[in-house]
Amino acid sequence: MSRREVLIGLLAVGSTAALAGCSGRSPAPAVGGFPQPPAPSGPVAQEVALTAGPVDVDLGGRVARTWAYNGKVPGEPIRATVGDRVRIAVRNELPAPTSVHWHGLAIPNSMDGVPGVTTPAIDPNTEFTYDFVVPDAGTHWFHPHTGLQLDTGLYAPFIVTAREEPGAYDHDWIVVLDDWTDGVGRSPEQILADLQAAGGQRDAGGMNMGSGMGGMDHGGMMSGGGGDVDYPLYLINGRTPQDPQVLRGRPGDRVRLRVINSSADTIFRVAVADHTLRITHTDGYPVVPVESTVLRLGMGERYDVLLDLGDGAFAVYAEPEGKSGAARAIIRTSATSAAPLLGQRPPELNDDAMPITSLTVAPGAALPPRAADSVQPVALAGGMGPYVWTINGRTYENTSPLTIKQGQAGRLQIGNHTMMAHPLHLHGHTFQIGAAGGTGVRKDTVLVDPMSRITVDFVADNPGAWMVHCHNAYHAEAGMMTRLEYTT
Numbered sequence: 141m142s143r144r145e146v147l148i149g150l151l152a153v154g155s156t157a158a159l160a161g162c163s164g165r166s167p168a169p170a171v172g173g174f175p176q177p178p179a180p181s182g183p184v185a186q187e188v189a190l191t192a193g194p195v196d197v198d199l200g201g202r203v204a205r206t207w208a209y210n211g212k213v214p215g216e217p218i219r220a221t222v223g224d225r226v227r228i229a230v231r232n233e234l235p236a237p238t239s240v241h242w243h244g245l246a247i248p249n250s251m252d253g254v255p256g257v258t259t260p261a262i263d264p265n266t267e268f269t270y271d272f273v274v275p276d277a278g279t280h281w282f283h284p285h286t287g288l289q290l291d292t293g294l295y296a297p298f299i300v301t302a303r304e305e306p307g308a309y310d311h312d313w314i315v316v317l318d319d320w321t322d323g324v325g326r327s328p329e330q331i332l333a334d335l336q337a338a339g340g341q342r343d344a345g346g347m348n349m350g351s352g353m354g355g356m357d358h359g360g361m362m363s364g365g366g367g368d369v370d371y372p373l374y375l376i377n378g379r380t381p382q383d384p385q386v387l388r389g390r391p392g393d394r395v396r397l398r399v400i401n402s403s404a405d406t407i408f409r410v411a412v413a414d415h416t417l418r419i420t421h422t423d424g425y426p427v428v429p430v431e432s433t434v435l436r437l438g439m440g441e442r443y444d445v446l447l448d449l450g451d452g453a454f455a456v457y458a459e460p461e462g463k464s465g466a467a468r469a470i471i472r473t474s475a476t477s478a479a480p481l482l483g484q485r486p487p488e489l490n491d492d493a494m495p496i497t498s499l500t501v502a503p504g505a506a507l508p509p510r511a512a513d514s515v516q517p518v519a520l521a522g523g524m525g526p527y528v529w530t531i532n533g534r535t536y537e538n539t540s541p542l543t544i545k546q547g548q549a550g551r552l553q554i555g556n557h558t559m560m561a562h563p564l565h566l567h568g569h570t571f572q573i574g575a576a577g578g579t580g581v582r583k584d585t586v587l588v589d590p591m592s593r594i595t596v597d598f599v600a601d602n603p604g605a606w607m608v609h610c611h612n613a614y615h616a617e618a619g620m621m622t623r624l625e626y627t628t
């Protein structure tokens with residue numbers, strides 16, 4: 141059988157699975173027919189109802205017609221405890237099929253939410269219930285795995301706490317970063333069409349229309365390997381910098397800040413004015429705590445930090461790398477302090493962020509030390525004219541999947557052969573940066589800088605066909621995706 145016939149075969153199984161998903165209570169089998177753990181049967185800890193639909197959302201002085209979960213941007217966080225069985229009924233009131241991927245949760249393949257690969261698409265005016273036991277503590281999130289829907293308002297945090305969480309902090313705050321165009325500037329589909337028509341020249345059609353952070357010239361801002369698209373707005377928790385969210389505490393309070401980069405095409409650098417951040421987790425997994433004033437997050441990445449609040453009003457400030465504009469929120473511990481001015485950039489942003497390879501995994505969070513059974517390259521290439529991005533020389537439709545056997549130790553040698561940074565995301569697993577059992581941190585998404593290499597190790601303990609892809613929505617859509625498939 142040719143690759144194409146196999147794909148058509150998979151799609152055919154997919155429609156059968158879609159029928160099963162409508163009628164039964166048990167989850168649909170993974171599309172590829174990989175052996176799946178039994179459907180959860182224990183008591184349901186939490187029922188969640190999500191409706192994906194069109195909405196007019198007020199971003200703070202700007203009303204955008206967009207798509208969102210239950211009418212909010214970001215969607216309301218789901219909070220669960222490790223071991224909880226959650227049932228999440230997703231109703232699709234969009235004019236297009238959708239799906240939900242639970243980013244960071246290593247759940248069974250049939251629940252992973254990738255139409256055509258793991259889980260049937262949710263057609264308009266139908267519903268699908270995701271049903272799984274929450275495996276991993278940490279700061280995670282969810283979003284569609286369908287076309288460019290990631291670049292609408294369809295995203296929300298998924299926060300999982302361990303059963304015995306020390307909870308040594310006074311506040312647990314979430315900061316969701318986003319680049320925003322939908323309903324304000326061009327649609328995501330138009331942006332992709334423009335990028336393709338321009339043959340990959342960096343796109344500036346959305347140039348700084350509404351950020352009002354002003355002043356910077358877009359010419360030649362290609363440094364740092366930042367994104368392809370200038371966005372009209374950058375948001376924290378769905379708010380513009382002109383009308384930011386205000387987080388309130390008291391001087392001396394300890395805050396756990398969970399930072400999620402949900403954007404489609406933007407790497408953010410984040411600082412809290414006059415505060416030092418103590419990094420405690422990357423993509424949900426604990427690290428040996430280390431102090432830093434700046435975080436740098438690629439699309440899909442998360443950092444948890446602790447900070448002790450000063451007395452006053454302080455900007456949480458997120459700067460899009462290689463682009464102008466900014467996103468911000470305000471932390472206020474004093475009623476009388478003047479709010480930081482719009483565009484008042486914390487000097488901390490002049491500091492360097494900790495390179496991911498300089499962080500150390502917390503004791504107990506490393507993979508068991510083990511030599512790799514399978515070593516495979518993941519070569520990231522493509523770029524300017526034509527606007528095509530590849531993994532191992534192929535675009536997604538023509539991909540030659542990575543393979544692994546159940547129980548094997550796998551190693552991916554990621555090489556970025558382009559002048560752009562790519563956040564590479566592996567579904568269904570977390571990997572360790574560097575060698576298994578070494579000092580590298582655990583993650584599911586790693587930002588690979590231009591012309592650089594990163595090696596990651598993982599354990600093949602979750603059978604299925606799993607997406608491996610760049611989390612830049614435009615790169616993914618233009619081909620930079622493949623699969624990791626379990627073989628016998």
Ligand SMILES: [Cu+2]
Nearest residue numbers: 562610612615
């Ligand atoms: Cu990319």
